[in-house]
Amino acid sequence: MSEEKSLNFLEEIIEQDLSSGKYTRIVTRFPPEPNGYLHIGHASSICLNFGLTKKYPGYTNLRFDDTNPTTEETEYVESIKEDVQWLGFTWENELYASDYFPQLYAFAIQLIKKGLAYVDDSSSEEMAVQKGTPTEPGVNSPFRDRTIEENLQLFEDMKAGKYPDGTKTLRAKIDMSHPNMLMRDPVLYRIKHAHHHRTGDTWCIYPMYDFAHGQSDSIENVTHSICTMEFVPHRELYDWLITQLGIYPSHQYEFARRNINYTVTSKRKLLQLVNEGHVTGWNDPRMPTISGLRRRGYTPESIREFCDRIGIAKRENMVDVGLLEFCLREHLNRIALRRMVVFNPVKVVLTNYEGEGEWLDTENNPEDPNGGTRPIRFSKEIWIERDDFMDNPPKKYFRLSPGNMVRLKSAYIIRCDEVKKDEKGEVVELHCTYIPESKSGQDTSGIHVKGTLHWVNAADALQVEVREYDRLFKVEDPTDEEGDFKDYLNPNSLQVVTGYAERSLEQAVLQDRFQFIRKGYYCLDTDSTPEHLIFNRTVTLKDGWAKVQKNEAS
RNA sequence: UGGUCCAUGGUGUAACGGUAGCACUACAGAUUUUGGUUCUGUCUGUUAAGGUUCGAAUCCUUAUGGACCAACCA
Numbered sequence: 001m002s003e004e005k006s007l008n009f010l011e012e013i014i015e016q017d018l019s020s021g022k023y024t025r026i027v028t029r030f031p032p033e034p035n036g037y038l039h040i041g042h043a044s045s046i047c048l049n050f051g052l053t054k055k056y057p058g059y060t061n062l063r064f065d066d067t068n069p070t071t072e073e074t075e076y077v078e079s080i081k082e083d084v085q086w087l088g089f090t091w092e093n094e095l096y097a098s099d100y101f102p103q104l105y106a107f108a109i110q111l112i113k114k115g116l117a118y119v120d121d122s123s124s125e126e127m128a129v130q131k132g133t134p135t136e137p138g139v140n141s142p143f144r145d146r147t148i149e150e151n152l153q154l155f156e157d158m159k160a161g162k163y164p165d166g167t168k169t170l171r172a173k174i175d176m177s178h179p180n181m182l183m184r185d186p187v188l189y190r191i192k193h194a195h196h197h198r199t200g201d202t203w204c205i206y207p208m209y210d211f212a213h214g215q216s217d218s219i220e221n222v223t224h225s226i227c228t229m230e231f232v233p234h235r236e237l238y239d240w241l242i243t244q245l246g247i248y249p250s251h252q253y254e255f256a257r258r259n260i261n262y263t264v265t266s267k268r269k270l271l272q273l274v275n276e277g278h279v280t281g282w283n284d285p286r287m288p289t290i291s292g293l294r295r296r297g298y299t300p301e302s303i304r305e306f307c308d309r310i311g312i313a314k315r316e317n318m319v320d321v322g323l324l325e326f327c328l329r330e331h332l333n334r335i336a337l338r339r340m341v342v343f344n345p346v347k348v349v350l351t352n353y354e355g356e357g358e359w360l361d362t363e364n365n366p367e368d369p370n371g372g373t374r375p376i377r378f379s380k381e382i383w384i385e386r387d388d389f390m391d392n393p394p395k396k397y398f399r400l401s402p403g404n405m406v407r408l409k410s411a412y413i414i415r416c417d418e419v420k421k422d423e424k425g426e427v428v429e430l431h432c433t434y435i436p437e438s439k440s441g442q443d444t445s446g447i448h449v450k451g452t453l454h455w456v457n458a459a460d461a462l463q464v465e466v467r468e469y470d471r472l473f474k475v476e477d478p479t480d481e482e483g484d485f486k487d488y489l490n491p492n493s494l495q496v497v498t499g500y501a502e503r504s505l506e507q508a509v510l511q512d513r514f515q516f517i518r519k520g521y522y523c524l525d526t527d528s529t530p531e532h533l534i535f536n537r538t539v540t541l542k543d544g545w546a547k548v549q550k551n552e553a554s
Numbered sequence: 555u556g557g558u559c560c561a562u563g564g565u566g567u568a569a570c571g572g573u574a575g576c577a578c579u580a581c582a583g584a585u586u587u588u589g590g591u592u593c594u595g596u597c598u599g600u601u602a603a604g605g606u607u608c609g610a611a612u613c614c615u616u617a618u619g620g621a622c623c624a625a626c627c628a
Contacts, residue, residue, distance in 0.1 A: 135556045190626035544589040
């Protein structure tokens, strides 16, 4: 028996609903507006909604909340579908609020006939004044008491295109002094002579969110309509409309949206970064968008695991991006192919090595017993990382230094005999001797070294472009800082370097996940070509040495 | 100064009136042909004050702090 995992508050509600017989199966929906790309915050909602119907009987619809033609585009629809699928979820039905426009129009007529909606000629400024403030009640619109017949006629004329944008709205007749501002005669329909991505020019009046979302839920028989906390005040209106219309009683439940530090998750802000060229696009590998994370090398598994671990609750939160990276490394460590790439090379000449060189074997993934091995080229001249040598090493440094020995990964132990420098004192070449009896796998030398270095054969190293990504912002909460959030962009979020890679990387394909040993996890970028390989750094390896140095310094 | 929602280590999340637990982070150690991985251990918490109760993180009251609400956005 596995340990009983505690339920989140939504699972508790659902289990109650199921055991009480209120429902025999549940229906949820993921309702994005196609006005931007999905981001990591949406992933949480996707995992929640789809996860619930994976765990309990029922299904989840994908429904586009496309009631505002001026901001919505087909490009976004396509990206959203791709992202949800990539995350590993399958929707029962692909639906659009715009498919319900005729039905929604009929609902509006129904409300007018009940005397619960009226056509208002007030301008948006006038309406704002009528509305009052959170502390002061509003006042009735002068058009509030039009007759049902007049309203019916006017609304039909609105639909027929007789009025320009902004001159009339349809409002619910509720209570202008209601403590909940949303209940003060909310606008239901507005006039927009705009081209809709699906309905084209069929309509010139469009329902507002409040008159579309709950109704769509109801039409689809959604049992649990899950949204974020800022919609809590909408629930009263959501319920009111369903009651007045006498339609299927869907219920709205709210949870707190997940905030992640060192980034922003607001479609408006992300759009700004794209439009103003701070990033190369919605799928820039530094973006917290699903498509950005995908290009960066994140796996769906790691994102799902992350969403699972942060859970669901109602309180304000700021999740540490370190947890996302932990989930990423955890998965990548299991699946990534190990490869050797030197970023900032310094040449090592093995003065006692004779002959043309040899092929050595090295494992593809020590975590995977079935991972197999591959041959790597070894010879008299190799590259190692400049950082892996120090002329005057501090204590606790167990890499290469004059007179010191290290192992070359899957090869031999070498000792540094001589340091060649140029006139500026810069190290240009290290002359070392190798220990022939120390060959990896058949070491009879009896020598024990603390350090093992990655290396690449100098003669046939492959030059590749490497894009080293770091967090997009310098501060944990850019939105919370003084001034514009863009003032806090990390100027070093991308650094392009040249890597000297082992030859096998020539065969890399887009789906491959690599660990460049002692460096980090990498994958091919979509910009890569066979002639010019480009790798993205997905995430670094944890760096224990950096920690030691930091502790020594302080 | 109206209404609504929320409050548990640095972070996220459990405990459903009965021993405050788990994960991440941090720290210490062991293992290691990646200073990675793995393993072991340690630190840190119920916003406050009252009340109910044999017993309160949990129920009640008040206070405090935070979030949301005055778009013809969603």
